[in-house]
Amino acid sequence: MVKPTDSELEILHVLWLNGPSTVRQIHEELSRNRDIGYTTALKLMQIMYEKGLLTRTEDARSHVYTAAVSEEDTQRSLVDRFVETTFRGSASKLVMQVLGQHKASREELDEIKNLLKQIDQNTTDEK
Amino acid sequence: MVKPTDSELEILHVLWLNGPSTVRQIHEELSRNRDIGYTTALKLMQIMYEKGLLTRTEDARSHVYTAAVSEEDTQRSLVDRFVETTFRGSASKLVMQVLGQHKASREELDEIKNLLKQIDQNTTDEK
DNA sequence: TTGTATTTACGAAAGGCTTCGTATATGTTT
DNA sequence: AAACATATACGAAGCCTTTCGTAAATACAA
Incomplete structure (x- = not known):
């Protein structure tokens, strides 16, 4: 699984x-957040295309690019790596850090609680 | 806050x-996990010293290095960055990802549940 | 004291990421 | 057709990280 850089993630x-x-569309979006030249965005996308992170159609004058990796898969792989390097593999340490640090909304907390319940049940079932 | 690289984190x-x-001690530890030359470890630590990530005493022939940043602070800052770049700032999305993906032990799950309860109470108190 | 081992310091190469300038091709307008 | 606008391709610079070789200093042993 390829690891996108921060710029590529944007x-x-x-x-x-x-x-x-x-x-052009990508460049416009990126420009909202920071200064970036058009050819810089172009070059990034060309490299991502070579890496297999993007596909593109060259029919029209302007190429149309599409993500070749899913958000889900990419996040999963990045989380794996992050847990490994930053928390020495302890996923729960990461969770505790995040929950202790960031304010989550009531809805988000409920979501998390529900997820925990499901995990509980599954664990019990397996026994 | 300085962002350590993966090697520096090790x-x-x-x-x-x-x-x-x-x-020498650091190099021995790192050697358990991967091939790395002695002078490579030395150079890394010298650079970290220049960056302010480490302090050192030069009394003895062999310098003794100490972490100049705490594990807690470093992880917090790395998590911040990670949530921002990978989950566009949504901490709960990260938590859901991790919980859905990694198997946490019963003890860890309990810890997390307790933490959630505390957050719940605090949130209620504030109202 | 001479040689051996260990340590630090330093420089430089290799590779990756980001950035942009310039050249070239391709449409569009007048 | 000529001028203009816009797109892609490409190369190269600047910076950072990792890696290691080599030199110089320092301690210890024979």
Whole structure:
């Protein structure tokens, strides 16, 4: 599984959110957050294409790029790596850190609680 | 807050675990996990010293290095960054990902549930 | 004291990421 | 057709990280 850099993640996020886009569209989105030249965005996307992170159609004058990796898979693989390097493999340590640090909304907390319940049940079932 | 690289994190982990150490000691620990030259470890630690990630005493022939940043603070700052880049700031999404993916032990799950209860109470108190 | 081992310091190479300038191709407008 | 706008391709610079070789200092042993 390929590990996207931070810049590449920015681009992937736009594609995941908006669907297939041209370089111009991506560049416009990125420009909202920070200063970045058009050819810089272009180059990034060309490299991502070589890496297999993006696909593209070259029919039109402007190429249309599509994310070749899913948000789910990418996040999973990044989380794996992060847990390993930063928490020495202890996922629960990470969870505790996050919950202790960030304010989650009531809805989010409920979601998490429900998820925990499900895990509980599954664990019990297995026995 | 400085962001340690993955290699630097490895070194910090050893120092957090074992306390102040010489280059030799660090190198021995790192060698357990992967091939790495002695001078490579030395150079890394010298750079970390310049960055302010480590302090050192030069009294003895062998310098003794100490972590200049705490594990807690470092993890907090790394988590912040990670949530931002990978989950666009949604901490709960990260938690859901981790819980859905990694098997946590019963004790860990209980810990997390307790933490959630505390958060619940605090949230209620505030109202 | 001479040689051996260990340590630090330093420089430099290799590779990756980000950035942009320039060249070239391709449409569009007048 | 000529001028203009826009797109892609490409190369290269600048920076950072990792890696290691080599030199110089320091301690110890024969």
